[in-house]
Each structure stands twice: as structure tokens, then as C-alpha cells.
Amino acid sequence: MAMAPQHRSHLTRIAAVGFTLAGVVSLSACAGGGGEVNSEYGFVTAEQDPESTITVWVDAAREPIATAFQEEFPDVPISIETYDGNAGGSGSFQTKMALFDQSGEGWPDVVFSTQTNDASWAAKETNGVQAFAAPLNQGYFDTDFLDGFTDGALDPITVDGTVYGLRNDLAPVSLWYNETLLTEFGYDIPTTWEEYEALGEKLAAEHPGYILGSVGDSFVGTYVYYWGAQAPIFQLDGDTFSSNFEDEHSVAMTTMLDNMVANGTLITDSVFSATFVENYSDKIVAIPGPAWYAGAIFQNPDNVNADPGEFGVADPLYWEGEDQVTGNVGGGVWYASSHSTNLDAVKTFLEYVTASETAAALATGLPAYDSAASEWLAAQAESGFFVGDFEGAISTAAASIWSGWGFPNFSPETAYAEVVVPALSEGTPIADVTGDWQQKYLNEAQVNGYTVAQ
The missing domain is CATH 3.40.190.10 (Periplasmic binding protein-like II)
Known part of the structure; x- marks a missing residue:
């Protein structure tokens, strides 16, 4: 059992954690x-x-x-x-x-x-x-x-x-891509949200039925897309909670998601649902998702169960000309x-x-532990299951988490599940329910004792 801490592996650091040590507290x-x-x-x-x-x-x-x-x-x-x-x-x-x-x-x-x-x-x-x-x-x-x-x-x-x-683990969001399908269709791996949306338009026109992701899970909609877009919809400053859906980053992400849902390249099925596995396992061209998609989605015999060499992982998507940051899904x-x-x-x-x-x-x-992370990354890279620079892409994502997301004592997922998911299932654009979504956050913040910024 190797538990001796390994100080500072090759992983790029995210941010310093300050510890205040004391023998006795009050x-x-x-x-x-x-x-x-x-x-x-x-x-x-x-x-x-x-x-x-x-x-x-x-x-x-x-x-x-x-x-x-x-x-x-x-x-x-x-x-x-x-x-x-x-x-x-x-x-x-x-x-x-x-x-x-x-x-x-x-x-x-x-x-x-x-x-x-x-x-x-x-x-x-x-x-x-x-x-x-x-x-x-x-x-x-x-x-x-x-x-x-x-x-x-x-x-x-x-x-x-x-x-x-x-x-337990870090869950930075990267872009997972299907090397086989990208090569077959003659597409490049997108590097920005703008390129991702443009690929959706092209894919919908040339290969309808193939997808670039899903918005059917509350963790995807909140952490993958809005956190990754630097959308300030879930922020905490001391005891003050704020949610801004009118910020340019929030609006841009809402617009992009609505456009891609409308053209069919983003679906509303949960990535863990039977319908997703049955209908889309072989139609994923690319999908933004956390590091744990490696085992939970692509290497999972009950999910996509991909073939070795079929999928790879690339650096996170970001807005063109802006900070190259990403979201985080749990951990x-x-x-x-x-x-x-x-x-x-x-x-x-x-x-x-x-x-x-x-x-x-x-x-x-x-x-999340350095020595264990190094072992896991090395094992994934050596296995040859994923193409491309697996270790480099995941490490880049781990060092790129956007710091603007908040951690109050309630989850952003519940409001998305209660407001956005039903709207999407009825064919209602996200833009039409952002007001209700935001109000749900503000109500939860108030109930939990936070000062709500208006």
C-alpha cells in the first residue's frame, strides 16, 4: 500500500491551497x-x-x-x-x-x-x-x-x-471526441465553443442523427456548459449569493445550447439512460464531459463501451479570445x-x-491525490485505449478550472432538473425559462440564509 505523499507530480497545479495549522482551536x-x-x-x-x-x-x-x-x-x-x-x-x-x-x-x-x-x-x-x-x-x-x-x-x-x-477525485471537463467518426466525416476537433457550435451546424446538415452531446442531465447543463462558459449564474461572495443570466457569457451559452438542441446535435436524453445507450452509443462525434467519463461512459460495458482506439480526449473548449478555462463536474x-x-x-x-x-x-x-493521479494517468496512457495525448489533455483541464463558480450549501443541479429538464422535454428553449431558473436559485439561496444580490 503506497501512501507516502509524492510532493508535486508532473500535473500542472490548479491553485494554492492555504492551510492554517493550529494545535488547538476555540x-x-x-x-x-x-x-x-x-x-x-x-x-x-x-x-x-x-x-x-x-x-x-x-x-x-x-x-x-x-x-x-x-x-x-x-x-x-x-x-x-x-x-x-x-x-x-x-x-x-x-x-x-x-x-x-x-x-x-x-x-x-x-x-x-x-x-x-x-x-x-x-x-x-x-x-x-x-x-x-x-x-x-x-x-x-x-x-x-x-x-x-x-x-x-x-x-x-x-x-x-x-x-x-x-x-476523492478531480472532475475537470475536457472534450471527448470520436477519432473514427471525425476521420470518416473529414472534420477537425473543435477547440472553441464557437467551433463546436459551427461543427454542430455542419453535422446536422451533412450527417443528421449524429450528436455532439446531451443536455438531459442536470450536472451537464450546469457544470459542463455554464461553468465551462464562465457564466456567472451560481456565485457566492462571502454570504452573498448572486445569479446573472444576462451576462454575455450566460447569454452566449444559452443561445448556443438552444441552437444545437434545435438542430438535433444536442439531445435531451440522460447519458446514463437506456435510450442514450441504445440510440446514440455509435453516433457520438464529440462530447464535452468530465475526466470520469473515461470509465463511466467510454469503458463502461453498460454504456458506450467503446472499442480501444475509437475515442480520444482533447483540451477543454473555451470562448475565442478569452481565458482558456473549463468547468468541473463533482469530484x-x-x-x-x-x-x-x-x-x-x-x-x-x-x-x-x-x-x-x-x-x-x-x-x-x-x-485528487497526486501520486494516485500520476498512476492513473500513466495507466490510461499506457493502455492505448484512448488516442491522442490523454495525459496532457486531462492535466490541462485539471489546471484550468474556472474559479468563478460558487459553493453554497445547495446544489445548482436541483433547479436545472426542476425547471430546465421539463422545459426541454416539452420542446421549450432554455432561453424561455432562464427567468424561472434564476428565481429558483435566488429562492434557494434565501431559504438557506444567504444574502441575495439583486
Whole structure:
């Protein structure tokens, strides 16, 4: 099990993560209602029992790595439970923890969430109950281990200098392309959003039925397209939330998506639906998507299940003449419970699932830990499954995430699912519902206690 941090791999860095280290933090900040702060870890710890079983919550995709840990560490008592992983911004993670807060017991020791915005609530005391998420950089984890994460990976889960979770993977958006079809049709790989839209017009006219993507998933519409377009529709400045659909970037992306849906090169089926697999697996000319599309879409026997050498990945799309940035689709997070009675076992588990060779081998996307990321990228490149400069394109994307997206304690996906997806299914352009979409965001922000910028 290779867990020694590898300081600074060939991966281009995203942004520096500032850590504020302290041996002891204030009781009001971390204790949340009683007990003494453990000066070793920086939060109030429960009475420890090295024999107690740790309960780990994972989604189905993370169950294999949890099972691998169970097999490799038979002496560590562990119970693995699956749940929806908070997918689609379901809020199940927060809802369930609130119930345990009320009863004062029952918290799992480790929770995996597909969302990167949970730290905004998991790091806060609730009704006198200590925050669920344990501070990780106040002494619980060694600085050397935390420094092994790709710079910027822990930013979304860092609150006032304190790290509250460990990123499982990075999910930068790149452009996946079908080398076979591009060659057959005589098309070049688009490099800008403008070229992408122009390719859609040409494809619709010359090869109707072939596609350049889908807008049927809430994570695609929000993170892939609008985040990647630098559209300021989901921003947070301190405690002030804002959403601007009239910005030129927002308008341009809305117009592009409506045009491509109208000509049929963007479809409204979910990329995980049976209809997508049946009707479009062999008709994808190109598709913008996160790094985890590698395993979840193209190498997945239940999805596209592409042939080796059929697909490649290129640098992210960007607006011509503007910053070459991209969006990010999740990149799940592991949280340690501050209430755990076996923190040593929790630490061993978290180091394994983020930084071990097994974690790299089982990853379907780009690991957030540098050494694991290097191993995964090298394995993908050496396999020859994808054509082109796989390692270079993914690394470029990982270093190009647009910093303007916000991380409040609610997900941008729910409003898209409730407003945009039904409109698209009825043939209504996105431009016709951006007002309702925006209002949904503003309402959610207000309900969650944010100041709403008008």
C-alpha cells in the first residue's frame, strides 16, 4: 500500500491551497456545546475505542474501494453501507445527519458525497451540536499527507483555512471526441465553443442523427456548459449569493445550447439512460464531459463501451479570445465524523481510499491525490485505449478550472432538473425559462440564509 505523499507530480497545479495549522482551536468554533478540545486533533473527540466498528457510507461506485479496504485490512472493524451518495444534490447527506444531530447518536464514521458543496454546512455547529465534519488539518492528518493532494483539490472543502474533507477525485471537463467518426466525416476537433457550435451546424446538415452531446442531465447543463462558459449564474461572495443570466457569457451559452438542441446535435436524453445507450452509443462525434467519463461512459460495458482506439480526449473548449478555462463536474469528497469513537481506523481508511495504489487502480476518473493521479494517468496512457495525448489533455483541464463558480450549501443541479429538464422535454428553449431558473436559485439561496444580490 503506497501512501507516502509524492510532493508535486508532473500535473500542472490548479491553485494554492492555504492551510492554517493550529494545535488547538476555540471551543466555540469546534466543540459546539460541551466537552474539551483535543489539542492533538483540534476538535472535541468522543471517547476512543480502537475495537469499535467504523460505519462507512458510500455510493455504489465507491463500494469496490471500500470492499477492497475491508479485504486488505481484515483487522479493522468496518461496516459498509450504501446510499445515494447525495447525487444530483438530493440533500440526503445533510438530512440524515440532521436527524442524528437531533437524537445525539447514530452518526456514521465516514461519509462519501458526490457533491463538493457539503462543507458549507458540515463544518458548522448545528443547534449546539458539534459540526459533523472533523477538521482534518489541525493535527488529525499529517501536513505531509495533506500536501500530497493536487493544489486546489481541497479548496471547495476548506472553510476559513480549515480542511473538512478529502477530495476523492478531480472532475475537470475536457472534450471527448470520436477519432473514427471525425476521420470518416473529414472534420477537425473543435477547440472553441464557437467551433463546436459551427461543427454542430455542419453535422446536422451533412450527417443528421449524429450528436455532439446531451443536455438531459442536470450536472451537464450546469457544470459542463455554464461553468465551462464562465457564466456567472451560481456565485457566492462571502454570504452573498448572486445569479446573472444576462451576462454575455450566460447569454452566449444559452443561445448556443438552444441552437444545437434545435438542430438535433444536442439531445435531451440522460447519458446514463437506456435510450442514450441504445440510440446514440455509435453516433457520438464529440462530447464535452468530465475526466470520469473515461470509465463511466467510454469503458463502461453498460454504456458506450467503446472499442480501444475509437475515442480520444482533447483540451477543454473555451470562448475565442478569452481565458482558456473549463468547468468541473463533482469530484466526490470523503468526510470523517467528528463524533467517531475510532478515529485511528477512520484515518487508515481515508488514507487508503484516496492515496493507495488500489485507489488509483480502481479509479474511474482522475484521483485528487497526486501520486494516485500520476498512476492513473500513466495507466490510461499506457493502455492505448484512448488516442491522442490523454495525459496532457486531462492535466490541462485539471489546471484550468474556472474559479468563478460558487459553493453554497445547495446544489445548482436541483433547479436545472426542476425547471430546465421539463422545459426541454416539452420542446421549450432554455432561453424561455432562464427567468424561472434564476428565481429558483435566488429562492434557494434565501431559504438557506444567504444574502441575495439583486
